[in-house]
Amino acid sequence: MKMIKYFIGLLVAGLFMLACTKQDDYKKFTEGGEVVYPARVDSIIVQPGNKRLQLRLVLGSDPSVNKAKVYWGNRQDSLVLDIVRTTANDTLNVLISNLTEGVYNFEVYTYDTKGNISVVRNATGAVYGDDYASTLTNRVVKSLVKAPTGNVVITWMAPLPGEKLIEMKYKDLNGLDKTVNVPGGQLVTEISDYQDETTLSYRTIFAPDSNAYDTYIMPYVEKKLPVFEREFLKSGFNELILPTDVREGGFGWLMPFLWNGVYTGNGFATQPNKPLPVWFTFDMGVSYRINRFMFWMPSDRIFAKESVKSFEIWGSNDPNPDGSWDSWTYLRTCVSIKPSGQPVPTNSAADVAAAAAGQEFIMPDGIPKTRYIRIKVLANWGNGPFQAIGELTFYSKDR
Known part of the structure; x- marks a missing residue:
């Protein structure tokens, strides 16, 4: 029994000493007060x-x-x-x-x-730094063309990674410098308020990261802007039949085919066996000064048969309803030119190409604005019994 009490006494003493040791260790770590950690940055x-x-x-x-x-x-x-x-x-x-x-x-x-x-x-x-900068270059212009509206349409090549924007500078219609920022990644840009034949300058600006502190700016590149010119909207064109005008010939080749945008199909054909000259009239819907126009022959009779060879173009803003000429202004005479000069009906490859491309006629300076057009046919290529034209497209520098 004494032995058992002895062991119990040792056990109690050991536990007491262990407890005291742990307590002392805690005091050792908290000397000088509790550890404080200030708030770190959020x-x-x-x-x-x-x-x-x-x-x-x-x-x-x-x-x-x-x-x-x-x-x-x-x-x-x-x-x-x-x-x-x-x-x-x-x-x-x-x-x-x-x-x-x-x-x-x-x-x-x-x-x-x-x-x-x-x-x-x-x-x-x-x-x-320099290694990154050496990989950068200005965005490349794939094409710079005039749209039918006369606006300049810039088509860009694909952008490099990190492109932030393209900065463009040009002179506006008042001759003042204008700056436009094109969003990074944009593939097509259109400008309308530019001054003819001035310079477009542009440069690409890169930001290597969405949070970038610095940007990388490329040197300016220059492109020549064209003369402003826009195509007349053919949706406003309408046939106008005046008392002295020649009618359509009953072949299904109707006057509206002159402005339907189909260059290889049927055009307009007049009544047969009418002595030359004959004329017809149409309304363009809006009065503009014509800068030039394109003329296409019917594709099935180029430089041959009834295809119109020479004609006059006249303009009016208020044609006399009796069909007389007193309200019309002469604009110019147009003669279709055959590149090869070979006799009808022989056509060279150059003749075929010229007919497909259409023939351009530049209007004289100083002609008035005009809404109504009268075409007076003087001759056709093969002395055919009627007159045929494929398509007409008009352009103006008026904005």
């Missing part, structure tokens, strides 16, 4: 730049935080910043320069007024 926004970057340190609401320390380059470089509060949640901008191109890891700590240090907040970001 978040870090990394803004990549050219051989530099900016860290945006979003601070918490802990009012005791008065310093921040940033480490980078495996802690070989650091920066200490004083924090001056302006609002409950401030953002501290830290610009770090003279960096080499590459990826960096940043460690950010905050300190309070008693010198306590926070838990670390990490961030990773890239720095760009």
